[in-house]
Amino acid sequence: MIRRTAAVIVARFRRRYYEWSDSRWFLGSLVANETVLPLLGFFVWQSLRPSEGDVDLYFYFLIWTSIATASYEHHSVSNRIYDGSLAQDLLVPGYPPTLYFADNLALRGWLLALSAPFLIPLGILIGGFTFKQLILFLPAVTFAAVIRFLLGWCVALLAFWTGRAASIAGLVNALNFTLGGVALPLMFVESPWSDVLVALPFYCSLGLPASIADGSGSLAQGLQFQLLWTIALGAAAFLLWKIGVRRFDAVGG
Amino acid sequence: MKLFSLGHLVAYSIRLSCVRAISYRRDLIADLALSLIGPASALVGLIMIFSQTDQLGGWSFGEALVLLGMFHVLGGFKAALLDPWLGWFPVIAVRDGALDVFLLRPGSPPVLGMLALIRCAVLVQSAFGAVTATVGLTAAGERVSASSAVLCAVALVVGCFVMFFFAKGLAALSLFAASLQLDVFFGSVWQFGRYPVTVYSDPVRVVLTVVLPVGALSVLPAEFLLGQFRYDHFGISVTVATVVMLVSWSLWRSGIRRYSGVAA
Numbered sequence: 001m002i003r004r005t006a007a008v009i010v011a012r013f014r015r016r017y018y019e020w021s022d023s024r025w026f027l028g029s030l031v032a033n034e035t036v037l038p039l040l041g042f043f044v045w046q047s048l049r050p051s052e053g054d055v056d057l058y059f060y061f062l063i064w065t066s067i068a069t070a071s072y073e074h075h076s077v078s079n080r081i082y083d084g085s086l087a088q089d090l091l092v093p094g095y096p097p098t099l100y101f102a103d104n105l106a107l108r109g110w111l112l113a114l115s116a117p118f119l120i121p122l123g124i125l126i127g128g129f130t131f132k133q134l135i136l137f138l139p140a141v142t143f144a145a146v147i148r149f150l151l152g153w154c155v156a157l158l159a160f161w162t163g164r165a166a167s168i169a170g171l172v173n174a175l176n177f178t179l180g181g182v183a184l185p186l187m188f189v190e191s192p193w194s195d196v197l198v199a200l201p202f203y204c205s206l207g208l209p210a211s212i213a214d215g216s217g218s219l220a221q222g223l224q225f226q227l228l229w230t231i232a233l234g235a236a237a238f239l240l241w242k243i244g245v246r247r248f249d250a251v252g253g
Numbered sequence: 254m255k256l257f258s259l260g261h262l263v264a265y266s267i268r269l270s271c272v273r274a275i276s277y278r279r280d281l282i283a284d285l286a287l288s289l290i291g292p293a294s295a296l297v298g299l300i301m302i303f304s305q306t307d308q309l310g311g312w313s314f315g316e317a318l319v320l321l322g323m324f325h326v327l328g329g330f331k332a333a334l335l336d337p338w339l340g341w342f343p344v345i346a347v348r349d350g351a352l353d354v355f356l357l358r359p360g361s362p363p364v365l366g367m368l369a370l371i372r373c374a375v376l377v378q379s380a381f382g383a384v385t386a387t388v389g390l391t392a393a394g395e396r397v398s399a400s401s402a403v404l405c406a407v408a409l410v411v412g413c414f415v416m417f418f419f420a421k422g423l424a425a426l427s428l429f430a431a432s433l434q435l436d437v438f439f440g441s442v443w444q445f446g447r448y449p450v451t452v453y454s455d456p457v458r459v460v461l462t463v464v465l466p467v468g469a470l471s472v473l474p475a476e477f478l479l480g481q482f483r484y485d486h487f488g489i490s491v492t493v494a495t496v497v498m499l500v501s502w503s504l505w506r507s508g509i510r511r512y513s514g515v516a517a
Binding site for chain 2: 035170178
């Protein structure tokens with residue numbers, strides 16, 4: 001069963017990866033879209049705190065996190081629910097959400113591939129981080145990617161009930177900006193607000209990996225919250241899919 | 254297109270969009286509420302930044318609020334008129350050939366396309382922006398003279414025209430390469446206008462003022478409103494606006510020549 005699911009994910013990933021290769025300009029605009037808000041935060045905080053080197057490092061890793069965790073399920077999945085083409089996916093052997101997970105991985109693969117030629121030299125230019133920090137960044141960003149996918153997936157599944165899934169995704173993006181460590185890095189927030197922010201899924205999926213990489217965040221505490229949100233959002237996604245599919249009326253003949 | 258018939262068409266399109274929106278009242282309420290979330294989060298972001306400082310790029314909190322307000326006034330216009338069209342144009346108009354229909358109609362295809370897709374509900378963002386700017390003026394302790402208000406209104410109208418021509422130029426690029434879809438890019442670049450351009454480093458500031466003039470669009474009306482009119486900013490803005498219009502016009506013209514209809 002696991003081997004078969006893995007084979008389906010790999011096959012779908014390859015298919016989508018090749019399909020995306022036709023739309024590199026559009027993928028470039030998605031990279032710009034994921035980069036722009038962390039970049040804005042970087043400019044603002046660099047002008048406010050020019051002497052603090054950690055700000056550069058934090059926003060550099062925040063850009064990486066934003067690109068590595070990009071999720072557009074409110075476009076892809078919601079639109080398939082609205083136009084009825086989800087029916088085709090329900091007939092494919094295997095658990096349909098795994099197909100969308102593979103789609104998401106393919107998209108992220110492209111975004112990372114397109115942004116790496118710019119971001120790696122930028123990282124060398126900024127400097128100031130060790131190999132150990134990079135190693136600590138990896139598990140945190142992996143969990144962040146899972147959380148952001150599950151959050152995006154849950155919002156996308158609201159398309160079973162409402163025609164405004166994309167607008168609700170806009171709400172989540174707004175919360176990511178204000179509470180996810182983009183508008184205000186956690187290093188500038190005082191307790192108890194910082195304790196509240198660090199426990200939220202928005203921060204767990206964006207700011208946390210960056211703060212672990214720049215040394216201002218705690219890996220152990222962060223991973224605990226990330227694990228908690230992965231389980232909670234995973235359960236919510238499972239339930240929403242199960243209930244939503246029962247409501248779904250396929251179109252076509 | 255005669256000015257009178259254009260005005261008539263705009264009024265009719267807005268009315269039609271409102272009727273369509275009111276037909277689904279729960280969706281309308283959701284649209285109104287969700288349209289305010291983006292501007293509200295930007296406002297919270299600004300408050301968070303000013304909890305750590307008194308000045309942002311030389312602008313006080315009240316002045317930055319006025320700037321953010323102008324950004325949302327223009328942002329409402331963009332979200333209502335330009336975004337739906339910019340998302341629709343490369344996919345439906347160019348790739349599927351729906352542009353054929355608009356080319357045969359008596360009027361400018363971009364204007365007719367935008368009016369057909371206008372979303373009135375999101376104009377609430379502009380209203381939110383106006384309120385934010387008013388609060389900002391009070392916080393900054395500024396009194397607005399009649400001439401400042403008129404100049405600000407003129408700058409906003411000119412800003413809308415520049416955005417229209419900028420969007421038209423971006424859309425025209427998809428007539429050269431059909432896979433180009435620049436609505437996401439436009440939305441991303443637009444975000445740089447929410448803070449004063451003085452926040453950015455010199456090269457970025459030049460790009461945001463001259464190449465992609467989103468930085469200047471909200472700054473100029475805010476400066477008028479705050480009584481901080483600067484001739485150099487005005488001169489640069491007029492020059493950039495003229496260049497954007499000319500480039501957009503020539504891109505559209507040569508793009509349309511290359512276009513071959515697909516809807517037979």
